[in-house]
Amino acid sequence: MVSTAALPGGTVGTAYSAGLAALGGVPPYSWAAGGLPGGLGVSGASITGTPTAVGNFNITVTVTDSNSPAATASASLSIDIIPGY
Numbered sequence: 083m084v085s086t087a088a089l090p091g092g093t094v095g096t097a098y099s100a101g102l103a104a105l106g107g108v109p110p111y112s113w114a115a116g117g118l119p120g121g122l123g124v125s126g127a128s129i130t131g132t133p134t135a136v137g138n139f140n141i142t143v144t145v146t147d148s149n150s151p152a153a154t155a156s157a158s159l160s161i162d163i164i165p166g167y
Contacts, residue, residue, distance in 0.1 A: 083104060083106055083157075085104055085105045086100075086157065091163065092133050093163065094165055095132060095133075096132065097130075098132065099129070100130075100161075101128050102128060102143060102145070103127070104145045104155070106147075107148075107153050108148045111145050111146065113127055114144045115141050115144070116141060116142045118141055121133045121134035135163060136164060136165050138160055140158065142156055142159075143156065144156045
């Protein structure tokens, strides 16, 4: 299960990094996320990059474990990105 409950906000044009965590299953985990703002992506167990768009983004984070067969879990989270000055 995805144990990350919330993601910090970010600012357009400023580097962003937020860790992702899971409970259960068999590590190592692989991560994916849909609906991320432009400029952000998933790298390992983190959402990283430099946001290029302002807004509240509802994303879906998915974790897959290393078991055979693999178990998958998803969670809905949001990221608020504010304008840079």
